[in-house]
Structure formats: structure tokens, C-alpha cells
Amino acid sequence: MTGSADLAGCEWLQYDYSPALMSRGQPGSFTMWRYRKLLPIPDDPVRYPVPVGGTPLLPAPALRQELGAPQLWIKDETRNPSASNKDRATALVIEDGLRRGVDTITTASTGNAAVATAYGAAAAGIRAVLFVSTDCRPDKLALMTQAGAQVFQVRDGYAAAVELSRAAARTFGWLDRNTGANPFTIEAKKTVAFEVWEQLERRVPDVMIVPVGDGPTLVALDKGFAELVGCGLATHQPRLIGVQAERCQPLVRAWLGTPAGPAELNPAATIADGIAVVRPAIGDAVLDVVSRGGGEMVAVTEDALLNAVATLACRAGVGAEPAGAAALAGLKTAFERGLADPLETVVLLVTGREVKAGGATDRLGRVAVVEGLDEVERALADPIPSS
């Protein structure tokens, strides 16, 4: 800077202008496609039109100080296009579909995966048909319909929604983005492990703490780190600590080998709706990889989840929804129980934040309640089914 001038009352800083002041070379593009040699797509140009992944690994100085954990990092997946890590899976499934000419994608979801699918399909110019439980939150429904998705609410809950979505995919030839059904969702989410490794200057952390609902986020991390070992680029994997809400903790109970009571399998009772899954799609795989890697499964209270949200916001400047903040709640438990040491390199995976549908959100014209595939077919034949 060399001086300042006045422009219509506005102070205007000045420099010694020359081409040398501008950056050289192309701006870096740090996205999940950087790892395409380890993704199941050919090496030609990517069709998916929105950058996904390449999210920051934040040092969070104030949080480090508060916790006395100088090597703590936050992998901030809220910086993805629909503000959650679900965007990675959506992008890879749609990329594959664009190459094969499939024009519809379907998934069942507790919320975020459906929102990510709605926005991803809109960006790519294909149709999204989403199946959610009738107790899916209205603000998440509004996001889906605003992005032009057809949403079906299923009275029998999330598990029934998954079955119906998968049956529709088989019957109508749609892309099946359901967690546990399509291995591409794991492939996409494993890129988080590659990014963390690169962002730590090609080292793996000691511990990574991860919210667990259906399981793919954690299982995919394990696969990513295993592939780094397989490539000869790392010698070991981090310990993975999976976190569930105390009020919906099927995998923590299975891990401990003690039966879960009804109060521990109550998805409606926790604010962590994004990980509140009674029958996790790939729960066995979660238990398997956590066990093999010397990790652990922990449950956290509602208060701990709320505190984690507030602490991430005011100590790290990271906005997260309760499920997205679960890793921080789990970290405190891990420190208390000696599962992690404050001097270790620990990465918290913050999986998502909540966004709002802009403007009026009460025009849910494309939501229908269904029970079977025949109703789905009838509703799709009618361009605007009644809600």
C-alpha cells in the first residue's frame, strides 16, 4: 500500500500497480476430485458442476488453549456446498450417473443426505426423489422442496423409507444413493482421510473422532487411511472413536455387549437427529473397523451435545448442528476416560451445520405421504401431488 485517496467520500487505498502484484499461475483447486485415481470414475473431465470437498483443517487456537490440546484440529465439513459431508457422496453418485445418462437419483435420509441430494441434483440438472420419515423436520423438508426435489414421507419411519427408496431405484432404474447400498458413498467419503493426511503434511493423526449414525462416515475414513497404508504412503492408521447420542446409541451398546434399553434407542428424543438411527445400515462394519484399529465407541448426553455446539461456535468460530458437533462432545469423554491424550494429534470431524431455506418456506407443494411403490408411481405421474 502506498497511499490513500477520496472517492465520493469513501477512503480508497492505493498501491504501486504492476503485473507483479498479482498472484501467478492458476488458483489451486482443492476438491475431492484431486483423489480421482482412488475413485471409481475414469480420468476424463469431471461433469459435476460444483466443487465439493477440499474443506479446511482448522487449528482452532482458542479451543486448543481451553482444552490444553495443542495438536487438536477441526476438519470442517460444514464448508461443503449444502454444509455437510453428505455432499461428497452425492457428488460421486451423480458424477457416475451423469456419465451413464441416468436422470434421477433417490435416497432415504434422516435429513442432511436428502438435502445434499436435492441441491446436488439441482446443480447437475437431474431429478431427486427423496424418502423421509413423516417426522422429518419441516425446515429440512423446505430445503428439499425449494431445490425442486420430489419428497415422499413414509409413515413407518426411516427404515421403511430406505426400503421404499431402494425398491424404487431397482424398479425405475434410478441412481441409488442410499447409505450402505451404494459403495460409491464410501468411496466419496474416504477422501476426507486423504485430505486430513495431506493437510497434516502427509502424516496421519493419532486419533480421529467421528459422529456415527448409519456408519459410512466412519467406515469410509477407515478405508481412506487403510488405502494410504496400501499405497505405501502411511505406516499405520489413526484410532477411530465413534460418537453416538446417549438417547440413540445402538452401536455403543453393541460395542459394550450390553443390551440397549428403549431410552437408548429413541431417535426422537435427541437433538442429534443427523445421527439418530436405530438400525444403522452398516453397523457391523463400524464395529469391525473400530475394533481392528484400536478405537472406541462412546455415547454423549444431550447437555454435552448442546455444549459442544456452543463451544465450537464461540471458541472456534465453527457453526455446527448438534450431530455435527458430536465429535467435540466425544472428545471430552475420550479425555476423561483416557481414550485419547491431550498431547496427541487429534482431529474432530465436524460433519454439518444447518442452513435455512431462503424466503417463504411454507410452499411444500411437492411433498406426499406414501406407503408403497404404487403410490410413488401415481404421485410421480401427477406433476404436483397434493401434500
Next chain:
Amino acid sequence: MTGSADLAGCEWLQYDYSPALMSRGQPGSFTMWRYRKLLPIPDDPVRYPVPVGGTPLLPAPALRQELGAPQLWIKDETRNPSASNKDRATALVIEDGLRRGVDTITTASTGNAAVATAYGAAAAGIRAVLFVSTDCRPDKLALMTQAGAQVFQVRDGYAAAVELSRAAARTFGWLDRNTGANPFTIEAKKTVAFEVWEQLERRVPDVMIVPVGDGPTLVALDKGFAELVGCGLATHQPRLIGVQAERCQPLVRAWLGTPAGPAELNPAATIADGIAVVRPAIGDAVLDVVSRGGGEMVAVTEDALLNAVATLACRAGVGAEPAGAAALAGLKTAFERGLADPLETVVLLVTGREVKAGGATDRLGRVAVVEGLDEVERALADPIPSS
């Protein structure tokens, strides 16, 4: 990909693992600091701990097709940390403060700038003291307080909030992030012009369409493009089209030279709260740069704003708040009035989306209503003032 295996019931794709499968070199870091030779900070390491800027320029294929505009682009500023372009100004003001050892930042705001300041201050470990009108929306207040900010509501509205924030900055030696007060806000926001130019392969667009409230976003774009010309890297600047809501359009009326009626200066009446400013801080500068660049000012209806939000979501997969989507509403007006040609290279600046405070949002313990500086001082002496 070379095969697949089964892991505890989960399909597991496999590759011929070798180091050659992994990307080479450091992942690119595309942030606003890339342009630091044109920013008023020294060339040593950046202190601000969160990446800002480097937002995508999206081709939006479905939107291009719908509008018959094959060279239309969306500069998606919703991908910043607090989901708006305000994060750029916050980052540069705080970066400067960290270098000078200032531990408090203040701003007045209609909402987004205060939210960005709250999150940015939390990330950097400094205090935010924010001044808003008493009619600031509760959900935006919740975001500010969740990030640990001290918020003062000012009964006499936004203009009075600006005066009080600036007086507090002078009196207490705080960083003054107020729009129009600190030239660093313009410096930060001009990096959008540099990014667009680089993302268009070192070309300037023909037209750039921009929501206008106080004015810095548009004025900063003009400065950025002017500096590219000044550096000898571009031969001309794009035409800038500023967009305001019909119900709060002081600068459109001033541009047309016709007096604004009360219905055209009613910020509470428009859903575009982010640009609803009755007395724009640097309005003269806006009119000056738009005029010099052959641009235009246009007003858009509430329906056009709502439609723009929905169209961005379902045709481009971009979530925006009404003020953030105003550029698309303005584009339609510009096409209708022949201010832009569909075959030109047109960039829409989507300035922000709304995020939600996670978890409980009713604990607004740090909000106080004030009228003067003495009340501010008393409230700050009391760690948790009553609301």
C-alpha cells in the same frame, strides 16, 4: 478400481495400490490471501486461522439453459465460513487487529456482517461487540450470541447503531469494522474481482450484477477491476449493475433522479433484509462508480426476489437468502430492459445464505438494549447483562 470385497456386509471397492495413485504436491490453497500484494498487510504469515474467499465461480448449466444465457456464471459467496461475503471484510480487519494486538472488534449491521464478525472474532480468539437495530431478527441474534458476541440492540435503528458502534470504537480503541468507516472492508471485498478474473482465465466479464445495501460490495468490485487495469492485466472494467429491493431503493431513486416515496424506503417491508438500508453508508461512491463504468441501478419486486431464491436453489443448487439472490432477480430485469445481452459473459454475485444456530436458540443472555455509550460501558462491566 480393480475389484470389490465384502467387509462385514459392506461392499468395499479395491484398487492396485501404489504411491502413484495419490495426488502430488501440496493441495492448492485458494483464499483471499492469494492477493496479499494488493492488500494492506505485510507479506509475513497470515494470523487469521480460517480460510476465507476462494469461492467457486459456478457454470450453472441448468440455469444457463433456462435463461438462454450460455456465458452466465454464479460467484457463490455463500461458501465463505459464515456463508456470506461479509467474511472477507471481517477477516482482513481482524488480521490487521491481530498484528496490532487489538482484542475487540465492533460493527453495526443489519445482520450478516454482525454474524460474520461474531464467528470471525471467535475463530481468532478476540471479543466481538455488535450493534444492531431492535428489529434485527431473533435467529440472527441467536447466531451472534452463540458465537459468544456481546450484542447491543439500539432502539433508534440501524443508523443509530452505526453511530454508537463507531463512537465505541473511538472511545475504547476497538477495531472499527463498520462499512464505509474502515477502508479495509473495501480492500477485502475487492478480492472477489480478482478471483472472478482469474476464474475466467484472466478475463473480465462483460457485466457483473450485485446486490446493493450500504454499497461496499459494489464499490469494492469496481476497485478490484480498476486495480487489474492499473496493474496492466486488463484493458477495461465490466459494467456493474446494482440491485436493490423495490421497497427499499434509495440508490435506484437517486440514480434515476426521482424522489423516493415512503413505500420505497421501507426496510421492514422487504424480505431482502440484508440490503434494506435507508441511508447507504457510501451511496455517493456507488452512484459514482456505476456511472463511470456504464452500469445501471435496478429495483426488483418481492415476488422477483422470492422467485430468484427458488430458481437459484432448483436450477443451480445454490441456497441463498433473498438479499443474496437479488442479483438473479436483477438479471431478469436487465435482460428485459436490454441492459445486458444473454450472449454476454455475465457474473451474478450471490452474496449470502442463511445458516441456523444449532441446538437451543433461546438463551440470548448477552443481548442488551442500549441508547448511549454510558450504557454500553456499564453493560460491558457486567459480565452477563440482563436482556
